[in-house]
Amino acid sequence: MNVLAIGAHGDDLELFCGGTLARYAQRGDHVTMCVVTDGRGRPKGDEAEIIAIRKAEAEASARVIGADSVMLGVPDGGLWFDPPTRHLFVELIRRTMPDVIITHPEHDYHPDHKTTSRLVMDAVQIARTANYPSEYAPHRKLVPVAFMEAECGIDFNPEDYVDVTPVWEQKLQMLEQHRSQLMPSIYDPNFVMPKREENGFYHYVYVLGGFRGLAANVKFAEGFRWWRAASRIVTYRVLP
Numbered sequence: 001m002n003v004l005a006i007g008a009h010g011d012d013l014e015l016f017c018g019g020t021l022a023r024y025a026q027r028g029d030h031v032t033m034c035v036v037t038d039g040r041g042r043p044k045g046d047e048a049e050i051i052a053i054r055k056a057e058a059e060a061s062a063r064v065i066g067a068d069s070v071m072l073g074v075p076d077g078g079l080w081f082d083p084p085t086r087h088l089f090v091e092l093i094r095r096t097m098p099d100v101i102i103t104h105p106e107h108d109y110h111p112d113h114k115t116t117s118r119l120v121m122d123a124v125q126i127a128r129t130a131n132y133p134s135e136y137a138p139h140r141k142l143v144p145v146a147f148m149e150a151e152c153g154i155d156f157n158p159e160d161y162v163d164v165t166p167v168w169e170q171k172l173q174m175l176e177q178h179r180s181q182l183m184p185s186i187y188d189p190n191f192v193m194p195k196r197e198e199n200g201f202y203h204y205v206y207v208l209g210g211f212r213g214l215a216a217n218v219k220f221a222e223g224f225r226w227w228r229a230a231s232r233i234v235t236y237r238v239l240p
């Protein structure tokens with residue numbers, strides 16, 4: 001099947017569903033990892049250089065599991081729910097023809113996360129519409145939409161779980177490609193990635209993945225909720 005994961009920022013997919021994407025890839029599904037923003041919002045520095053670094057990091061992470069990497073090129077903090085941006089999402093869905101979409105929950109903390117979620121829910125419906133002006137054919141399939149973890153798991157009660165214990169090392173390797181997320185300055189040539197036990201990524205996923213694993217009777221798990229709406233409910237298991 002075709003899996004389309006859409007995260008607002010460079011490391012979101014790895015943090016919240018990287019293990020699940022690894023498991024999809026491992027069983028032979030085609031995975032597209034889309035990062036909506038291009039990274040120029042946070043670190044100080046030359047915008048073109050930051051964008052190039054973040055793009056290279058996203059591509060390196062996708063390579064760990066053999067996924068495709070796509071960036072929509074919207075500035076961080078500059079993502080709006082407007083017709084041109086919704087069009088980008090519709091075209092992405094039509095082009096990649098997903099059987100499932102994974103994205104942020106709508107109530108998440110960051111405006112880019114919230115807006116990404118809302119854009120996905122609208123675009124997935126518009127992507128079916130026959131008369132919508134587009135470079136691509138309508139994607140008629142009724143695509144289920146899964147919401148991955150909210151930041152820090154806050155107010156997020158999963159209803160479906162994926163055991164990511166067998167791909168835990170891959171999840172960590174994917175995350176570790178996003179070196180610039182941990183750098184105090186993007187221009188620090190002497191930056192050495194902190195040891196796993198001492199870096200923020202490791203602590204974050206160990207605690208969250210371990211907690212979800214506790215609920216699912218495995219060592220590490222990722223939790224999901226489903227968008228309950230007409231045309232989005234299916235009777236078969238979609239997650240790996």
Ligand SMILES: [Zn+2]
Nearest residue numbers: 008009012110
């Ligand atoms: Zn984010």
